[in-house]
Amino acid sequence: MEPDWTCPFCSLLCDGFALERAGEALVLQASDCPRARAGLAAHARSEAPAAFVDGSAAPIDEAVAEAARRLARWRQPLFGGLATDMAGARALFRLAARTGAVYDHGDGEALAQGLRALQDRGQCYTTLAEIRARADVVVCVGTQAVAHYPEFFRRCGLDRPDTPCQHLVFLGVEPPARLPDTVPVQCIAGSGDLLADLQQLAALLAGAPLRGAPAEIAGLAATLRQARYAVLVWEAATLPAHGALVVELLHRMATSLNRATRAATFALGGSDGAYAVQQVFTWLSGLPLRTRAAAGGLQHDPVRFAAQRLLDEDAVDGLLWVWSYAPDRLPPSTKLPRIVLGPPGMGPLLRQADAAQRCVFLPVATPGLNAAGHLFRTDGVVVPLVAARDDALPGVAQVVARLLERMEPAA
Numbered sequence: 001m002e003p004d005w006t007c008p009f010c011s012l013l014c015d016g017f018a019l020e021r022a023g024e025a026l027v028l029q030a031s032d033c034p035r036a037r038a039g040l041a042a043h044a045r046s047e048a049p050a051a052f053v054d055g056s057a058a059p060i061d062e063a064v065a066e067a068a069r070r071l072a073r074w075r076q077p078l079f080g081g082l083a084t085d086m087a088g089a090r091a092l093f094r095l096a097a098r099t100g101a102v103y104d105h106g107d108g109e110a111l112a113q114g115l116r117a118l119q120d121r122g123q124c125y126t127t128l129a130e131i132r133a134r135a136d137v138v139v140c141v142g143t144q145a146v147a148h149y150p151e152f153f154r155r156c157g158l159d160r161p162d163t164p165c166q167h168l169v170f171l172g173v174e175p176p177a178r179l180p181d182t183v184p185v186q187c188i189a190g191s192g193d194l195l196a197d198l199q200q201l202a203a204l205l206a207g208a209p210l211r212g213a214p215a216e217i218a219g220l221a222a223t224l225r226q227a228r229y230a231v232l233v234w235e236a237a238t239l240p241a242h243g244a245l246v247v248e249l250l251h252r253m254a255t256s257l258n259r260a261t262r263a264a265t266f267a268l269g270g271s272d273g274a275y276a277v278q279q280v281f282t283w284l285s286g287l288p289l290r291t292r293a294a295a296g297g298l299q300h301d302p303v304r305f306a307a308q309r310l311l312d313e314d315a316v317d318g319l320l321w322v323w324s325y326a327p328d329r330l331p332p333s334t335k336l337p338r339i340v341l342g343p344p345g346m347g348p349l350l351r352q353a354d355a356a357q358r359c360v361f362l363p364v365a366t367p368g369l370n371a372a373g374h375l376f377r378t379d380g381v382v383v384p385l386v387a388a389r390d391d392a393l394p395g396v397a398q399v400v401a402r403l404l405e406r407m408e409p410a411a
């Protein structure tokens with residue numbers, strides 16, 4: 001195939017790849033990214049997609065009609081997972097508004113940390129292109145970066161002989177085994193308490209006296225001050241407890257540095273449609289995820305409307321779970337009735353997990369694999385996705401539109 005495939009399996013959305021067909025499988029060329037290879041292997045075509053109702057196979061029209069009937073009966077639905085693309089998010093918002101649902105992404109906890117810091121203090125943010133062109137100091141804070149985003153250093157151009165980067169620093173974390181050999185690497189183990197180390201670093205950058213600061217933290221402060229363009233990289237999924245405080249400190253450090261030089265933060269997160277859904281729901285309603293589309297108006301509560309909390313507190317009476325990426329990302333364990341939109345491979349896994357009862361399963365396509373679509377990259381750029389193959393499957397947007405058609409108009 002032409003090298004025009006954009007990988008949808010993490011929010012770096014690497015583009016320009018070619019895929020080779022090997023029987024039913026698609027094999028990635030020119031990259032050994034383990035996350036992409038695992039993603040492709042998980043979606044290798046096997047059995048025909050099959051909808052079911054309570055474990056019994058059903059024609060798709062009947063399954064959609066039954067799902068619509070059940071959804072209309074729920075007094076307080078929860079929409080969880082929400083791993084879809086922008087078109088799917090638009091359709092899900094309409095359905096949430098129609099049913100009065102509360103909605104949260106499957107990785108909503110990590111998403112909420114960065115959002116909270118942004119709401120409280122704003123942010124100094126950068127893009128992959130800026131890092132590639134300008135960053136001379138890159139500090140990975142509490143993250144190896146490439147453990148979950150394997151192509152990150154390559155996307156930042158750190159493997160190129162002409163990279164402007166002079167220092168790659170890992171703070172509070174062991175460096176990964178594979179590192180670019182073009183850039184000097186420094187590891188600062190820190191005290192074991194990342195928040196405390198960052199508080200000290202932020203104080204130094206704000207002009208506090210050096211007295212009592214560990215030499216390695218003081219040295220990092222000096223490196224950051226001398227940098228022409230420093231970038232502080234953090235990863236939502238690896239933040240310690242009180243992650244929002246960590247993110248706030250990073251933004252504060254970037255602000256301090258920007259008084260004399262240039263600096264920014266860069267977040268790794270938002271995979272599986274998380275950023276796409278967050279953006280789409282926010283621009284359609286004015287409020288982010290963890291909101292309830294109540295009849296009397298929208299209610300946003302980032303703590304109370306966390307999906308797992310609602311399930312734990314029996315505060316909802318039905319779960320619509322949408323996960324169009326990894327087939328094994330099943331809905332959380334619950335006794336509640338469920339409607340599940342997932343790739344065809346998810347159906348058999350639901351049965352194996354004994355989770356097929358009180359469940360309607362509707363197979364959907366995966367954006368970037370067997371459907372076109374659009375996603376937000378981790379640095380906020382909208383990226384179009386092409387289908388690598390055609391499995392004649394509807395996307396989340398089409399299935400949700402059919403659910404809406406089947407439901408009675410709101411009273």
Ligand code: SF4
Nearest residue numbers: 007010013014033151
């Ligand atoms: S880093 Fe992410 S987007 Fe890039 S190839 Fe790997 S899984 Fe795909």
